[in-house]
Amino acid sequence: xxxxxxxxxxxxxxxxxxxxxxxxxxxxxxxxxxxxxxxxxxxxxxxxxxxxxxxxxxxxxxxxxxxxxxxxxxxxxxxxxxxxxxxxxxxxxxxxxxxxxxxxxxxxxxxxxxxxxxxxxxxxxxxxxxxxxxxxxxxxxxxxxxxxxxxxxxxxxxxxxxxxxxxxxxxxxxxxxxxxxxxxxxxxxxxxxxxxxxxxxxxxxxxxxxxxxxxxxxxxxxxxxxxxxxxxxxxxxxxxxxxxxxxxxxxxxxxxxxxxxxxxxxxxxxxxxxxxxxxxxxxxxxxxxxxxxxxxxxxxxxxxxxxxxxxxxxx
Numbered sequence: 001x002x003x004x005x006x007x008x009x010x011x012x013x014x015x016x017x018x019x020x021x022x023x024x025x026x027x028x029x030x031x032x033x034x035x036x037x038x039x040x041x042x043x044x045x046x047x048x049x050x051x052x053x054x055x056x057x058x059x060x061x062x063x064x065x066x067x068x069x070x071x072x073x074x075x076x077x078x079x080x081x082x083x084x085x086x087x088x089x090x091x092x093x094x095x096x097x098x099x100x101x102x103x104x105x106x107x108x109x110x111x112x113x114x115x116x117x118x119x120x121x122x123x124x125x126x127x128x129x130x131x132x133x134x135x136x137x138x139x140x141x142x143x144x145x146x147x148x149x150x151x152x153x154x155x156x157x158x159x160x161x162x163x164x165x166x167x168x169x170x171x172x173x174x175x176x177x178x179x180x181x182x183x184x185x186x187x188x189x190x191x192x193x194x195x196x197x198x199x200x201x202x203x204x205x206x207x208x209x210x211x212x213x214x215x216x217x218x219x220x221x222x223x224x225x226x227x228x229x230x231x232x233x234x235x236x237x238x239x240x241x242x243x244x245x246x247x248x249x250x251x252x253x254x255x256x257x258x259x260x261x262x263x264x265x266x267x268x269x270x271x272x273x274x275x276x277x278x279x280x281x282x283x284x285x286x287x288x289x290x291x292x293x294x295x296x297x298x299x300x301x302x303x304x305x306x307x308x309x310x311x312x313x314x315x
Contacts, residue, residue, distance in 0.1 A: 036157035037081035040175065044073045047150045054143040058136035059198075061128045062185045062205040065121040066147055069181055069212060072117045073151075073174045076110040080171050100261045107223040110170040114177070114216030121209030128202035135201045137193030144189055147182030151175045170219055177215045181208045229259040232266050235296055243291040244270060244302075249278020251307060258297065267299035268292060274304055 048070040055063035083106035091098040155175040158168055188204035191197070222233070231237050235258055244253045252273040261267045274284065281304055292300045 034081070034085070036154075037077055037084070037171070039157055040154035040171070041074055041077050041081070043150045043154055044070050044077065047147055048074060051143045051147060054139050058139050059133045060135050060140040060185070060189065060201055061124055061133070062188055062201045062208065063140050063143055065117075065124065065205045065208060066144065066178065066181050066185050068120060069114075069117045069178050070147070070151075072113045073178055076106075076113050076174050077171055079106040079109050080168070082106070084168075097261055100265055101227075104223060104226050104260070107170040107219065108227060110174065111216050111220035111223050114174070114212055114219065118209045118213035118216055121205050121212065125202040125204075125206035125209060128205070129199060132198050132202075135189070135192050135198045137189040141186055141189035141193070144182045144186035148179050148186065151179035151182060155179070170223075173215055173219055177212055181212065184208050184211075226260045231258050232260045232296075235266060240268070240292065240295055240297065243295060244272055244288060247272070247274075247284055247288060247291075249275040250284075251275060261299060265299060266297045267301075268297045269301045269303075271303045271305055273307055276306055 048067050051063050051067035051070060055061070055067055080103070083102040086099045086102040089099050152175075155172055158172060184204050184207065188200050192200050226232065237256070237258060240258060241253055241256055244250065244256075250272055254271050254273070256268070256270040258266065258268045272288075274281075278284075284304070285302060288302055289300060292298075
């Protein structure tokens, strides 16, 4: 883990300063987020029960798969909701970074849940192809249509909150993917009603499983990258390095590290070598803060250093 940012004015030496930049809050616990999670959980819980009952009663594996995925949605939303509330808690002497990493763990769990649901769908679909079951299409179609409405409505509740937050994006992936699943089930049910081909239902379940697996893999990959302190997506490390090197009288930058403190907070530490007499250090730090904030980094710790002294030569 990179070192924790330190307090302003930590070093008394005029040429060396470790400065944590004042920053705007890059992550805010929005009141609307709690309502979005709460209503999404309620709506998807009701929907899961409805779809499971209709799927079992009328022989639709695709609809049962949609219900199972909705149950995964509910679990994932609960994880995400709890993690977001935990991440809003202040730092403690033991957890000096706070609890922002809980949102990353929730995203990781969500991805695993998506992949597990996909595996169940694919296996059950293959088995059902070998042992066809008659599907009553009309109630299945209505239940699938309800799934589209509920999931799109739930996704809409999050508004634009998900764009810069992996935890909320995980919730959006759940909801939008399940809306697509419900749409596929609806089309399948309508085709079964018109043609009488019951094998279309398990075939749809397999296709849905593959699509869900792909979305889950993408989410898992991104969550792992964040957990392993990779440079966050959307951060151009070369641009960050260039922004620091172009500061007045700066001759070199090294030990540059950029990582995600949570799914919505990026941080940076760097050693900046500056020529003595190149200007006021506080002005340089302020300018660096502004440049880094424009690049998506609001938490920054910079250590100013003088150029290394030339080696002494013997007579």
